[in-house]
Amino acid sequence: LSGSVGGILQVVYTEGEKKMVMSELPILQSFMDEAAPVIETKRLMASLRESSLRDPMTNLYNRRFLEEHLETVTSGVLRRNSRIGILMCDVGDDVLKGSCAVMKKTLREADLLIRFGGEEFLALLIDADGEGAMISAERIRKAMEEHEFKTPQGPLTKTMSLGLAIYPDDSDDFWECAKLADIALYQAKDTGRNQVIRYTEGMSGE
Numbered sequence: 159l160s161g162s163v164g165g166i167l168q169v170v171y172t173e174g175e176k177k178m179v180m181s182e183l184p185i186l187q188s189f190m191d192e193a194a195p196v197i198e199t200k201r202l203m204a205s206l207r208e209s210s211l212r213d214p215m216t217n218l219y220n221r222r223f224l225e226e227h228l229e230t231v232t233s234g235v236l237r238r239n240s241r242i243g244i245l246m247c248d249v250g251d252d253v254l255k256g257s258c259a260v261m262k263k264t265l266r267e268a269d270l271l272i273r274f275g276g277e278e279f280l281a282l283l284i285d286a287d288g289e290g291a292m293i294s295a296e297r298i299r300k301a302m303e304e305h306e307f308k309t310p311q312g313p314l315t316k317t318m319s320l321g322l323a324i325y326p327d328d329s330d331d332f333w334e335c336a337k338l339a340d341i342a343l344y345q346a347k348d349t350g351r352n353q354v355i356r357y358t359e360g361m362s363g364e
Contacts, residue, residue: 159198213273216258224272224280231270232325232332235284242325242332243283243291245298246339251277253307253316264301265294280336288324288356295320295354303352317352319343328357 167190171179211223235242249257254277261271261281270282281298283291302318321343325335338357346355 159194159201164194164197164201216255216273218258218262218271218273218279220273221275224270224274228332231282231284236326238285240285241287241291241327242335243281243286243288243294244323244325244332244335244339245281245283245291245295246274246321246323246336246343247279247281247298247318248277248343249279249318250316252309253314256305256307257302257316257318260301260305261298264298269294280339288322288327291322291324292354292356295322299352299354319346319351320354321346321357322354323357 167186169179169186211219211226213220232242258271258273258279261279265271265281265283268284270284272280272282274280283294286294299318299320302316305315307314307316321339321341323329323335323339323342325332328338329335338361341361342355342357345361346353349355
């Protein structure tokens with residue numbers, strides 16, 4: 159399909175069936191010729207849909223992906239009586255792609271890193287309680303602190319502040335929890351930067 163393999167059809171037969179199979183091959187070939195454009199169109203549609211759910215610069219899932227799959231993620235966590243650590247952070251344009259690479263390398267395979275919008279990123283730490291989420295957040299913060307970015311102007315180091323909230327402990331509404339993580343992020347930036355702040359009750363009123 160368009161110069162690449164779209165699928166493989168294997169026909170297995172005995173020696174006694176060979177004559178019959180050979181006589182049917184033209185019909186089979188005709189069927190495959192008609193099926194090929196349909197398969198290619200469906201593959202293209204799936205590819206376009208996938209691309210609409212990813213950020214083109216970082217190749218991370220975007221907010222639309224989160225909105226479409228949130229119920230599946232949260233229902234599974236609630237069914238297991240577990241938690242999601244919600245990490246909010248932002249990075250500068252100059253090291254945006256490099257920062258994503260550092261975060262992806264640091265997070266577990268089960269976690270989701272999402273470009274939430276602009277320079278803002280959201281990490282969902284699946285099945286992580288408050289303590290586990292803080293450990294993961296600190297690991298990201300330390301990895302960023304120690305990483306040396308290569309830029310046209312020369313080597314560059316950056317620090318990162320992160321805000322953390324736990325779903326459903328801090329709120330049984332996921333989007334409210336994301337907002338609380340954002341509040342914690344700004345608290346981290348306003349009180350010294352290069353730190354992780356866990357949301358606490360009353361922080362939103364400050």
